[in-house]
Amino acid sequence: MKIYNSLTDKLEEFKTLKPGEVTMYVCGPTVYNYVHIGNMRPVLTFDMVSNYFKYLGYNVRYASNFTDINPKIITAAKELGITEREVADKFIKAYLDDLQSYNCNEITYRPKVIDNLDAIYDFITKLIEKDYAYVVDGDVYFRVTKIKNYGILSNQNIEELESGARVEVDEKKEDPLDFALWRKTTEGEQFSSPWGLGIPGWHTECVVMINNLFGSKIDIHGGGVDLKFPHHENEIAQSMALNNNTIANYWMHNGHINIDGTKMSKSLNNFVLAKDFIKMHNPNEVKLALFKTHYRLPFNISEDLFKEAKILNDKIFNALKQANLYLKLNNEPTGILQKDPNINAIMDEDFNTPNLITYLTDLIKELNIKIRNKDKISSTYDKITLINNILGLKYDLYTITDEDLSLYNKWLEYKENKNFEEADKIRHNLESKGVL
Ligand SMILES: [Zn+2]
Incomplete structure (x- = not known):
């Protein structure tokens, strides 16, 4: 490097x-x-x-x-x-x-x-x-x-x-x-x-x-x-x-x-x-804003920059939350990928964090598309985790239990049977837990 x-x-x-x-x-x-x-x-x-x-x-x-x-x-x-x-x-x-x-x-x-x-x-x-x-x-x-x-x-x-x-x-x-x-x-x-x-x-x-x-x-x-x-x-x-x-x-x-x-x-x-x-500001937002500027350049704190960082942080969090449930539903293991050549290529150039954040943004898009298409997501998920660890971004994701899963399936069932009253009750419950 x-x-x-x-x-x-x-x-x-x-x-x-x-x-x-x-x-x-x-x-x-x-x-x-x-x-x-x-x-x-x-x-x-x-x-x-x-x-x-x-x-x-x-x-x-x-x-x-x-x-x-x-x-x-x-x-x-x-x-x-x-x-x-x-x-x-x-x-x-x-x-x-x-x-x-x-x-x-x-x-x-x-x-x-x-x-x-x-x-x-x-x-x-x-x-x-x-x-x-x-x-x-x-x-x-x-x-x-x-x-x-x-x-x-x-x-x-x-x-x-x-x-x-x-x-x-x-x-x-x-x-x-x-x-x-x-x-x-x-x-x-x-x-x-x-x-x-x-x-x-x-x-x-x-x-x-x-x-x-x-x-x-x-x-x-x-x-x-x-x-x-x-x-x-x-x-x-x-x-x-x-x-x-x-x-x-x-x-x-x-x-x-x-x-x-x-x-x-x-x-x-x-x-x-x-x-x-x-x-x-949440610490993730501070880091997303800061690392959008290369470390050697002056960093300009502006309201717009932090607004952008907040939007991006929310996007990452929501995508990861969705992925968390999706991985559990599909029983897909994560933590397998330890390296990503794209990360190395970006960071080996004097810690180019602005480009790493662009890459992270692309991976979040990719993750959302894969979930929509019902594809496997673990490799994309792992790459995002590797980047989060490098930038020091931390996301508290709820650990989904088997009980939550059966509740989730019940919710889907109620929805399908158009029993919206019961479905809403379960949805509230799942939302308060952080599953949805
Ligand atoms: Zn000194």
């Missing part, structure tokens, strides 16, 4: 480090408040990516972290009048609840910074020993100019970056591009490091966690496109310094989210919290 690699800006053939296994890491949330719908895009995207690798037969080892030590958490703790740990725990729980309400699958690891402090001390110590980092007054900074290919991911060179206004000037740093690996803190939560009391820098934790869980290199590092610079660039710089590699063979970035054509952001105050959004 082919994946668009942000590191090389090319569509590349995907080869894993280890046969049969995919290792991937996606930067997780800083747990100081509720996440908004923009934060959910990488979550849903890489859930789909992981599902597709599982469909291909890979063992997927997937990690996403919690940034549970951060200046924003210290500020939130002051505002809420609780401790930093209480802030972190509260919003970790809220995040996990969000994932559940969006029907996301479990992942392999969810490491926290607080559990990795010793590894972070070791990592920074090694960088200092190798002269890639220096200590100034209780802070530790990374020496960016020592990394020759710095800017490789975001396609910028050091000279451009040096003159750019995006870099803050800090008198403590040797160079404006240098970034903090460790920061001295005078208020809030402080941890006792070899360099004094403070908190670790955000760019370090991800590299340390990856090295801890997987070793020096993984297959895929993912995240939102806004993390490319400086966060991911700085992760790469540290990995170049200690491991002489770019951490991941493939870097994948999802596009941002627009609301009615305007970029969603905190400063514009046009963001929607994930927990509020899901109250208005």
Whole structure:
């Protein structure tokens, strides 16, 4: 299969480090408040990516972290009048609840910074020993100019970056591009490091966690496109310094989210919290709407798109419900088909979910036609199930019992004998159960 690699800006053939296994890491949330719908895009995207690798037969080892030590958490703790740990725990729980309400699958690891402090001390110590980092007054900074290919991911060179206004000037740093690996803190939560009391820098934790869980290199590092610079660039710089590699063979970035054509952001105050959004939309509708846009492109939230997604979701649900009864009536087994070459052809092109949804729509039509023609439906049904699993669509279908079937047959009998009163009673019963 082919994946668009942000590191090389090319569509590349995907080869894993280890046969049969995919290792991937996606930067997780800083747990100081509720996440908004923009934060959910990488979550849903890489859930789909992981599902597709599982469909291909890979063992997927997937990690996403919690940034549970951060200046924003210290500020939130002051505002809420609780401790930093209480802030972190509260919003970790809220995040996990969000994932559940969006029907996301479990992942392999969810490491926290607080559990990795010793590894972070070791990592920074090694960088200092190798002269890639220096200590100034209780802070530790990374020496960016020592990394020759710095800017490789975001396609910028050091000279451009040096003159750019995006870099803050800090008198403590040797160079404006240098970034903090460790920061001295005078208020809030402080941890006792070899360099004094403070908190670790955000760019370090991800590299340390990856090295801890997987070793020096993984297959895929993912995240939102806004993390490319400086966060991911700085992760790469540290990995170049200690491991002489770019951490991941493939870097994948999802596009941002627009609301009615305007970029969603905190400063514009046009963001929607994930927990509020899901109250208005069923998770299947969110995914059908989201995956109609390729993951690398900006996603525009509009009312029309969600109307369309709702119509499609209802169509899928009704077709599956009908099929559920039809399969039972005809005693047709399902779950036999494990692969569909059409799915592979579509998804092997850098996870082309818009085309997969078109294919799903065609299969739903095919299913309805086959039921009408009284044909066998299991292969079409299985293909739909495979796609639903990849996109993370879940449909609660009622399990039809033998008793329901005999009731159904009675209903048909009453109808044929034009005993509509009795037929209606049974129909109501079957409808309330979800058989019809
Ligand atoms: Zn990260």
